[in-house]
Amino acid sequence: MNDFIFKENELYCEDVPVKEIAASAGTPFYLYSLATLKRHFNVFDESSKVLNSLVCYSVKANSNIAILNFLFKMGWGADIVSGGELFRAIKAGVDTGKVVYSGVGKTEAEIEYAIKSDILMFNAESLPEVFLIDKVAGRLNTKARISFRINPNVDPKTHPYISTGLKKNKFGISIKHAISAYETARELKNIDVIGLDCHIGSQLTEISPFKDAVEIIKELLDRITAKGFDIKYLDLGGGLGITYENEMPPHPSTYMNSIKNILKNYGGKVIFEPGRLIAGNSGIFVAKVTYVKDTGSKNFIITDGGMNDLIRPALYEAYHEIVPVIKKEGHKIKADIVGPICESADFFGKDRVLNSVSEGDLIAVFSAGAYGFSMSSNYNSRPRAAEVLVDKDKFYIIRNRETYADLIDKEIIPERS
Numbered sequence: 248m249n250d251f252i253f254k255e256n257e258l259y260c261e262d263v264p265v266k267e268i269a270a271s272a273g274t275p276f277y278l279y280s281l282a283t284l285k286r287h288f289n290v291f292d293e294s295s296k297v298l299n300s301l302v303c304y305s306v307k308a309n310s311n312i313a314i315l316n317f318l319f320k321m322g323w324g325a326d327i328v329s330g331g332e333l334f335r336a337i338k339a340g341v342d343t344g345k346v347v348y349s350g351v352g353k354t355e356a357e358i359e360y361a362i363k364s365d366i367l368m369f370n371a372e373s374l375p376e377v378f379l380i381d382k383v384a385g386r387l388n389t390k391a392r393i394s395f396r397i398n399p400n401v402d403p404k405t406h407p408y409i410s411t412g413l414k415k416n417k418f419g420i421s422i423k424h425a426i427s428a429y430e431t432a433r434e435l436k437n438i439d440v441i442g443l444d445c446h447i448g449s450q451l452t453e454i455s456p457f458k459d460a461v462e463i464i465k466e467l468l469d470r471i472t473a474k475g476f477d478i479k480y481l482d483l484g485g486g487l488g489i490t491y492e493n494e495m496p497p498h499p500s501t502y503m504n505s506i507k508n509i510l511k512n513y514g515g516k517v518i519f520e521p522g523r524l525i526a527g528n529s530g531i532f533v534a535k536v537t538y539v540k541d542t543g544s545k546n547f548i549i550t551d552g553g554m555n556d557l558i559r560p561a562l563y564e565a566y567h568e569i570v571p572v573i574k575k576e577g578h579k580i581k582a583d584i585v586g587p588i589c590e591s592a593d594f595f596g597k598d599r600v601l602n603s604v605s606e607g608d609l610i611a612v613f614s615a616g617a618y619g620f621s622m623s624s625n626y627n628s629r630p631r632a633a634e635v636l637v638d639k640d641k642f643y644i645i646r647n648r649e650t651y652a653d654l655i656d657k658e659i660i661p662e663r664s
């Protein structure tokens with residue numbers, strides 16, 4: 248089921264023709280469906296209820312404050328990885344008592360901001376980090392709640408750039424060092440150890456790596472508990488994959504049910520940090536065809552969107568389905584769909600066969616709601632795209648297109664003698 252659907256030969260988002268939004272907002276733009284977002288929210292929320300759980304949406308996937316605001320109003324918390332994400336989450340109305348803070352490089356200023364905001368806990372990734380949290384908490388005359396992120400050394404069988412739970416990755420601390428890390432942290436005056444955390448990677452399409460990780464973590468949890476720690480929160484991270492092409496990722500309820508048994512004698516709260524699963528298929532990216540170019544050896548459909556807008560194909564050779572917004576009769580064309588940027592990695596799709604496409608036509612890049620806009624940049628001095636949210640028959644600009652003036656807003660030509 249999808250809210251990006253063709254009616255006759257024209258793509259709609261819910262009840263709004265995509266063409267109409269393009270006419271009003273200009274191109275390129277990201278387009279999100281609130282109905283899809285709600286559905287994803289409901290499926291995950293319902294599924295997670297088989298456990299005593301708290302869902303902390305992973306802000307990095309799509310951090311527009313309109314999207315965050317919707318999820319927080321429905322009762323979810325946030326998984327953040329920077330002071331900037333904390334700021335966004337607060338502006339979007341998060342209950343900071345439901346914020347967990349992951350990431351290997353939290354700075355002193357970020358730690359201070361998070362402690363002052365009274366977040367639920369830091370998912371600490373090293374002892375030096377815990378020493379710094381302790382120092383800052385002491386200075387603020389308070390105690391900071393932490394968990395340790397454990398690296399279970401499990402292969403998530405996903406793209407190497409988004410694997411995080413292997414021992415060669417920079418994330419977390421090893422099982423071998425876990426107990427001594429917990430014991431060291433327990434001695435610190437301004438630290439309250441309340442959790443155990445793990446996140447093994449993203450876009451997982453199989454259950455088995457999750458199960459393996461949870462089994463390893465549960466075994467560690469039992470050992471830590473036996474040492475007298477009260478682990479109130481077990482954070483299992485995010486990572487459930489979505490369908491981009493023909494992947495068949497497990498349904499959230501299959502996932503939850505498969506780990507329920509492993510955790511049956513755990514009395515604390517289980518935290519989940521889904522990102523992609525919620526936002527990915529709730530959004531598309533829409534661009535306009537500037538030129539159709541035949542080099543003699545290949546066709547290129549050149550659009551006004553580029554890798555600065557959606558970098559996933561360039562970075563991970565990720566597949567995204569691409570369709571013309573209006574399906575036209577006429578002969579099909581096989582082409583690379585590319586952007587205007589001066590890099591050969593600037594493509595959305597290669598050797599795709601599309602219905603007849605000509606200059607001025609709109610194309611839609613699917614499954615772009617997660618790690619789309621949030622990874623965009625101004626490379627080649629391109630103002631970032633607009634973001635639009637559809638709710639039934641209405642649409643709302645939730646981020647204005649950047650202007651040329653925005654590009655140089657923070658820059659200064661020094662006055663020199």
Ligand code: LLP
Pocket residue numbers: 305308326349350409446448449450484485486487520521522523524559563617618622
């Ligand atoms: N929790 C932690 C600690 C994470 O590092 C991540 C993602 C998540 C939760 C959310 O994972 P998800 O449910 O979205 O899989 N830019 C890449 C994905 C990087 C994911 C980074 N961490 C992409 O476009 O595929």
